[in-house]
Amino acid sequence: RRLKKKHFVIECDPLVHEGFESTARHVEIPYLPMLVPPTKWKGYDKGGHLFLPSYVMRTHGVKDQKEAIKSVPRKQLRKVFEALDILGGTKWRVNRRVHDVVETIWSRGGGIAGLVDKGNIPLPEQPETEDPDEIQKWKWSVKKTKKANRELHAERCDTELKLSVARKMREEDGFYYPHNLDFRGRAYPMHPHLSHLGSDLCRGVLEYAEGRPLGKSGLRWLKIHLANKYGGGIEKLSHESKLTFVEDHLPDIFDSAANPVDGNCWWINAEDPFQCLAACMDLSNALESSSPHGAVSHLPIHQDGSCNGLQHYAALGRDYMGAAAVNLVPGEKPADIYSEIAARVLDVVREDSMKDPATDPSVPLAKVLVDEVSLLPAPLCLNQEIFFFMYLFFNKTVEDLDIGSLQVDRKLVKQTVMTSVYGVTFIGARQQIMKRLQEKGHITDDKLLYDVSCYATRVTLDALGQMFQSARAIMAWLGDCAKMIASKNQPVRWTSPVGLPVVQPYKKYKNYMIRTSLQCLALRREGDAIATQRQKAAFPPNFVHSLDSSHMMMTAITCKEAGLHFAGVHDSFWVHACDVDKMNQILREQFVELYSMPILENLLEEFQTLFPTVEFPPCPAQGNFDVREVLTSTYFFN
Known part of the structure; x- marks a missing residue:
């Protein structure tokens, strides 16, 4: 008779977990920010920290990538090293006023402004019944609550680590973040906890160590930045509407700066509350000074790409329709691709809801999505400027005034649209949409929620495919090329426009079992066989990432x-408020320079050189969009 297998798990006592939360601030962190400028990069392992081991790329042990970057001449990597030195040479400091607010809220238990609550969720009480169904529901509820509490514990430890770094660095005049790359060329600070790449909390407590006078344009950009950080749909309005929004909320802004914790706390309702608070304090200081234009600002002002992955695809394919949808074409107000896709989805859902249920099984699902329609007529809601004035009238966020349905709105499709160019699968998109529908709380039945999510996902992906046919064609071409290369048991490799060699690391793994007297360990080791499907699926998003990193480095x-102090987070570029106009000109010029290169043709030529026996398909046909239109597009980055 075979004995049942038993699995033994060693777990920490709850008291140990509690102790971790209180001692996290005392954990020694080796890779802290540097108090002196980082060493300039000169090779694979030459640069960054003075004494700690530093590598220009995070290869995670992948030999092919390590050998590729070591084999190219240093001259080819000149731009890469120079860009990393610039990012690492930006001097930061702790924004003490914002840090004080964070510490006050944290000492009071957290739970607001995006900070995790210090208290656990109470476990549900066992029902006084012997009904098996009720008992099972209770067990599932207990399991979900314990899982949520474990996640809260992890968030609390993470917050403590971030705050411990802020406490250590608070009294320093300034510090630096040495940067290195992932295998696609995207740059990251080497310090893992408190950096400008992190959450709203991290970004809110950091500012430039060097201040610069605002000037007239800087004061304007500071107000626009504040509106962007408040969010709620305000960030999608024209610049003039954002300025009006700030002017109408000056009393709230002054109160937020003067009494951030015990005042009206207007800033807490922002999408990025701590960054919004920092902007409130900076703007309040300027407006209350004798010379607002002469006020010195340390705040980095962000200019973010408008669905940047689709921007790169539109430029690659010279696709005018796609370019107009993501603000490569000049317009009086920003085009909002998320609202556009949501409107298309809602049109399809409304049409489906009016069909005969006997002939179309999707009709009941469509009806669920359009049953609860807002009082505002859809054509009116689609006008974003009217959105804004409704916001002023009703004192609601623009997100509350959706496009005509309580279910189908901008937020429902946003994440799926964002990740579509990075290879999101149907399952991944369904999970994203299901999560949004769960947040709305209108569908409580799990089976119905699943079915409606599948239906909404299919309609959303269809709408994306119709609107970005050129992007789909390029993605398909890249995938076909990758499949051909992987069929030769070779990884896909290419050179980015700034000279960085890129090698995809996806191989099949071998499993090894190691038996001991106590247990059996399963270890995985990278094999020699290429993971064909992963090479194919990952190539389009990885290639686009190598392009956006090239644009950032060139900028x-x-x-x-x-003479600008530049910081970058992938497709978000930062400078002082007074320098935003200059940076906007530069980033547009560099985008035009990037796409003046025959990027797809160069890629095909490189593939043909590396794999002469493979017959690759020709590059996809291009449209008639003139990429130089970006130079006059106000909302390309905004």
């Missing part, structure tokens, strides 16, 4: 030459 180098 960083030119900003440095112009």
